[in-house]
Amino acid sequence: MAIEINVIELTERYAKFIISGLTPASANALRRCMINEVPRMAIDEVNFYENTSVLFDEQLALRLGLIPLRADPGLYVLEDECTCEDGCSLCQSTASISAEGPIKIYSSDLVMGDENISVADDNILIVDLKDGQKLLLNAIIKLGTGEMHAKWQNAVVCGYKNIPHVSITDCNDCGRCVDVCPRDVFKCVDGRVMIGDDINCSCCNLCVEACELDGIVIEEDPEAFLFKLETDGGMTASALIVYAVRMLRDKAVRLKSVLERFSH
Amino acid sequence: MGYYCAKCKYLVEIDYGSPGIRCNYCGHRILIKQRPTMVKTVKAE
Numbered sequence: 167m168a169i170e171i172n173v174i175e176l177t178e179r180y181a182k183f184i185i186s187g188l189t190p191a192s193a194n195a196l197r198r199c200m201i202n203e204v205p206r207m208a209i210d211e212v213n214f215y216e217n218t219s220v221l222f223d224e225q226l227a228l229r230l231g232l233i234p235l236r237a238d239p240g241l242y243v244l245e246d247e248c249t250c251e252d253g254c255s256l257c258q259s260t261a262s263i264s265a266e267g268p269i270k271i272y273s274s275d276l277v278m279g280d281e282n283i284s285v286a287d288d289n290i291l292i293v294d295l296k297d298g299q300k301l302l303l304n305a306i307i308k309l310g311t312g313e314m315h316a317k318w319q320n321a322v323v324c325g326y327k328n329i330p331h332v333s334i335t336d337c338n339d340c341g342r343c344v345d346v347c348p349r350d351v352f353k354c355v356d357g358r359v360m361i362g363d364d365i366n367c368s369c370c371n372l373c374v375e376a377c378e379l380d381g382i383v384i385e386e387d388p389e390a391f392l393f394k395l396e397t398d399g400g401m402t403a404s405a406l407i408v409y410a411v412r413m414l415r416d417k418a419v420r421l422k423s424v425l426e427r428f429s430h
Numbered sequence: 431m432g433y434y435c436a437k438c439k440y441l442v443e444i445d446y447g448s449p450g451i452r453c454n455y456c457g458h459r460i461l462i463k464q465r466p467t468m469v470k471t472v473k474a475e
Contacts, residue, residue, distance in 0.1 A: 214470045223472050231474025305474070315475050 179396060181403035184329060184365075186390035193326055193391045199410040200321040202312040205244065206400050207237040207283055209261065209317075210308040218299045219267075226293060230305055231317045233273045234286040234398040239409070241282055242309045259283055259307040267295030276305075283307060286399030320406050323396035328386035330367040334359070336381030343373035343382060365392060433461040 168187055175182040185193065212227040219226070248257035260279035265271055274288035295301060312319035332351055339359050344352045349366040352359055352373065367384065374382050397403050434441050435453035442461055444451050452459045 209474045212472050212474055214472065217465075223470055227472040227474040317474070 174392075176404060178402050179399055181395045181407065182393070184390060184392050186329075186387070188389060188391060190388065190391075193393075195414060196410060197324055197326055197393070199414050200324050200395065200406055201319060203413055204320045204401070204406060204409050205239045205242075205309050205311050206318050206320050207235045207239065207242065207259070207307050207309055208315075209233065209235070209305045210258075210310065211306040213304045213306070214302075215304070216300050216302040219293045219295055219301050220299075221293050226301075226303070229292055230276075230303075231315075233276070233290055233292075234400045235283055235307065236286045236400050237280075237283040239309060239401075244309050244311075253306070255280075257309065261305045261307055262303065263292075263305075264302050265295060265300070267299040268297045270294045271301065280307075320397055320401050321395055322398050323394065326391040326393045327368075328388060329390040329392055330364055330369050331385045331387060332361050332364040332367055332373075333383045333385075334361065334381055335383055336379045338379060340378070342376040342378075346372045346376045348372070431464050431466055433463055436460040436462050 170186045172184040172186075173181070174184065185196075188196075209227075209230045212223070212230055214223045214226075217223055217226065221229075242259075243256050245253075245257045248254065250257065261276045261283075262279070263271060263275060263277070265275065271292045271294075272288065273285040273290035273292060275292070276285060278284065293301065310318035312321075337359055339354075339357060341354055341359060344354050344359060348370065349368055351362055351364050351367045353362040354360075369384055369386065371384065374380075374384060395403055395407070397406055401409070432441055433444060433451075435456060435458050437458040437460070438453060438456045440453055440455040441464075442451075442453050442455075444461075450459075451461060453461065
């Protein structure tokens, strides 16, 4: 069965699409790949030269690590896969902050050492320096994946459900299903109960229980999935999907070559 | 590397032989350890 993709909504950071012709295992592999395996850049180590702010070094380092950075992951390699021993321009980059209060330091105040890296959101407050307080630090940015730490996770929201199909086999237009449905799947038009947008159905079965005639049937398509995906701006939603599918394909090719080696 | 008073910021020389510590200048009992001049590396996690 051919795989079909129907995009319902696509913005820079959000995607909602139906993918059909997949097994549940493949859909889950795609979900896990988008969450865990697509690499991205994030601050991994921070060298503090001076910090007289109200935040401890560790708190500041954690805040810096969680700032989403926008960069093309194809330009860098993972630290473990790099041939260098103590960091090179291929596996790491730097960012620095040098400030003296009174000033509020935002993510846009990070001075990047590499022009290919930028912050996804400029208005994330890092620390508020009061009069006389100083902050001088140098952060090291590294490539990583979501399975190492959540700061390297590209998809902040990624989930799917089987496409539900709601049908009415018997109806006396009592309207109870319209009242109980939390997702507004049913609608009442001129006194007649009709099915609206059944893709919103969460399969809670409240309508089935409410119907006295047992006239509502909810089924799920086992091979069609509604994906919802949201990124933090480090990568666009469409780029993330394409990257994840490519990674899955490369993994499948590697697995095939290994299996062929064993079969000979 | 020493300690400074949290109240008057006076750099306090601590006499470990005497019982209790306090600021020699104002008598305040809260002293803060000075930050070392070396670079401190912290993992961002």
